[in-house]
Amino acid sequence: MNKGLEQVTTIAEVRKRVSLAKQQGKRIGFVPTMGYLHAGHVSLVEKARQNCDFVVMSIFVNPLQFGPNEDFSRYPRDIEHDREVAGAAGVDLLFTPTVEEMYPSTVLTTVSVTQVSEPLCGKSRPGHFDGVATVVLKLFQIVQPDAAFFGQKDAQQLAVIQQMVRxxxxxxxxxxxxxxxxxxxxxxxxxxxxxxxxEREQALILSRSLQQAQAELKPGALAREVRENIVRTIETQPLADIDYVEILQYPSLEPVTTLQKGQQVIVALAVRFGHTRLIDNEIVTI
Amino acid sequence: MNKGLEQVTTIAEVRKRVSLAKQQGKRIGFVPTMGYLHAGHVSLVEKARQNCDFVVMSIFVNPLQFGPNEDFSRYPRDIEHDREVAGAAGVDLLFTPTVEEMYPSTVLTTVSVTQVSEPLCGKSRPGHFDGVATVVLKLFQIVQPDAAFFGQKDAQQLAVIQQMVRxxxxxxxxxxxxxxxxxxxxxxxxxxxxxxxxEREQALILSRSLQQAQAELKPGALAREVRENIVRTIETQPLADIDYVEILQYPSLEPVTTLQKGQQVIVALAVRFGHTRLIDNEIVTI
Incomplete structure (x- = not known):
């Protein structure tokens, strides 16, 4: 059972706590996050608690995965709130390193995953997935978990990490x-x-357009046509500025033309509302 | 004590053996090699046995670190001889995977280390250190050793791995x-x-030129002049075809001009004799 949340900020402390838990025969679950926790993160912790005996969550806004014109410095942070949410969700150990703890000197090492990291957000955010792969691998080396839990909201991130791990x-x-x-x-x-x-009101078009598309994702349908219908639906909202709408094979993220029975595809989109770029997706087996 | 050598070929088997040794409280030492073992490798195993309780050696000629015109296919292999040498040296577990076991599908992930991998062999062998960093990190994930042992003969490889690990x-x-x-x-x-x-006779000029240079590596000396003397010495041998002779700071591999007291430098060279490219170096504290 969860005896209450402990918070540590150094690599050495995390390793000490995890090593102790492992000596007690516990299976270690890991939920890496950038904080500002919501019910999505809580669902990851719940899954980790079903699957593991000791749950580590990291909160680290990783500068390596933000481009020069992106929202690294204004990314929302609220560690007090996060500590409460994490404790209530049943996290055992919260790891909140500073940038200096994670990167004490210039990082010369980069982990890159080709192909899966190239379409979708990889096009709009060059270098983003290198930053993700590098920090996730580093966090895995620090925490040494048995299992790690990732939301399908970031479906491409998940595909990149699965490929790297393999x-x-x-x-x-x-x-x-x-x-x-x-x-x-x-x-x-x-x-x-x-x-x-x-913007919040108009952003509902994202999930609605994905839901509408589900009915069209049938064997024999042309991915191009389903895609165009989604684009048209989103464009009914004047504040929506489409970055991409794509239908690809999942998890390879290779192109798809005519949908085939049994094929797994992702309908993925990124749309700006004002300065805010939102992503959403559905993974569907045809 | 060493109860005799066991040889395994799959990732699953290595993990099982290492996990058992860890449960017995043993410290795991790892010596990654490309085989065709000689006394240099044996000295790594000896060091590993002093430092650890269970020694794993891998023998894997890694295609990722060979260029298209390099000697991957003709790299010398003799697994029977290697097994004897490894056993006599006191290796506990010999891991000899096939290329298919290590890379069952196309590898999309690359680990790159900038700066330290760029001069010296990095210039002559583009992509070489990406291949080295990637396979060494993968072997570390497979074996999960406490310590790993590398020869200073491959001084740049060592610097790249140290940077990656950090x-x-x-x-x-x-x-x-x-x-x-x-x-x-x-x-x-x-x-x-x-x-x-x-060629073997003329190749003696490499270690001789490095030894001669030692006397010149003093505070105030110009790295350029010491380098030129080494080049002149090597060029006395008609079969010697110099790839590079360099004096750099170690382990950063940054340029150096006037040598300063207390500075650690490497004198590194690569020279071809016929089709054979040899490397040698001396690391010296001025």
């Missing part, structure tokens, strides 16, 4: 967890806090 | 081991077997 034989089970949504369908995201009331 | 917080102690030389001074290398009698 290629490098990283001894961590990667457990995908379904997207959590607000009651009205908006996919939960720490960035939703940026939205004005009007 | 940047990614890989939980493995990297232990450098001194170069082993034949009685006449030639640095031991699996590639020495390629040399004709005449």
């Amino acid at each position: 290629d490098l034989s990283v001894p961590v089970d990667i457990v995908p967890c379904p997207i959590k949504r607000e009651k009205d369908g908006l996919a939960m995201s720490s960035r939703n806090v940026y939205l004005s009331a009007e | 940047d990614l917080s890989v939980p493995v102690d990297i232990v450098p081991c001194p170069i082993k030389r034949e009685k006449d001074g030639l640095a031991m290398s699996s590639r020495n077997v390629y040399l004709s009698a005449e």
Whole structure:
């Protein structure tokens, strides 16, 4: 049982606590986050608690995965709130390192995953997935968990991490967890806090367009046509500025033309509302 | 004590054996090699046995670290001989995976270390150190050793691995081991077997030129002048075809001009004799 949350800030302390838990025969679950926790993160912790005996959560806004014009410095942070949420969710150990603890000197090492990291967000955010792969691998080396839990909201991130873990034989089970949504369908995201009331209202078109598309995702359908219908639906909202809408094979993220029975595809989209870029997706077996 | 050598070929088997040894409280030492073992490798095993309770050696000629015109296919292999040498040296577990076991599908993940991997062999062998960093990290994930042992013969490789381990917080102690030389001074290398009698004779100039240089490596000396003297010495041998001779700071591999007291520098060289490219170096504190 969870005896209450402990918070540590150094690599040495995490390792000490995890090593002790392992000596007690506990299976270690790991939930890496950038904080500003919401019910999506809580669902990852719940899954980790079902699967493991000791749950470590990291909160680290990783500068390596933000581009020069992205929202690293204004990314929302609220560690007091996060500690409460993490404790209530049943996290055993909260790891909140500073940037200096994680990167005490210039990082010369980069982990890159080609192909899966190239379409979708990889196009709009060059270098983003290198930053993700590098920090996730480093966190895995620090925490040395048995299993790690990732939301399917970041479906491409999940595909990149799964590929990295397979290629490098990283001894961590990667457990995908379904997207959590607000009651009205908006996919939960720490960035939703940026939205004005009007943007928030119009952003509902994302989940709605994905839902509408589901009926069209049938054997024999042309991915291009389904995609165009989604684009048209999103464009009914004047504040929506589409970055991409794509239908690809999942998890390889290779192109798809005519949908085939049994094929697994992802319908993925990224849309800006004002300064806020939101992503959403559905993974569907045809 | 060493109860005799066991050989395994799969990732699952290595993990099982290592996990058992860890449960018995043993400290795991790891010696990654490309086989065709010589006294240099044996010295790594000896160091590992002093430092650890259970020694794993891998033999894997890693295709990722060979360029298209390099000697991957003709790299010398003799697993029967290697098994004997490893057993006599006191290796507990020999891991000899096939290429298919290590890379069952196309590897999309690459680990790159900038700066330290760029000069010296990085210039002559583009992509080489990406291949080295990637396979070493993968082997570390497979074996999960407490310590790993590398020869200073491959000084740049060692610097790249040390940087990678630091940047990614890989939980493995990297232990450098001194170069082993034949009685006449030639640095031991699996590639020495390629040399004709005449090439072998002329190749002695490498260690001799490094030894001569030692007397000149004093505070106030100009690295450029010491380097030129080494080049002149090597060029006395007609079969010697210089790839590079460099003096750099170690382990950063940054340029150096006037040598300063207390500075650690490497004198590194790569020279071809016929089709055989040999490397040698001396690391000196001024």
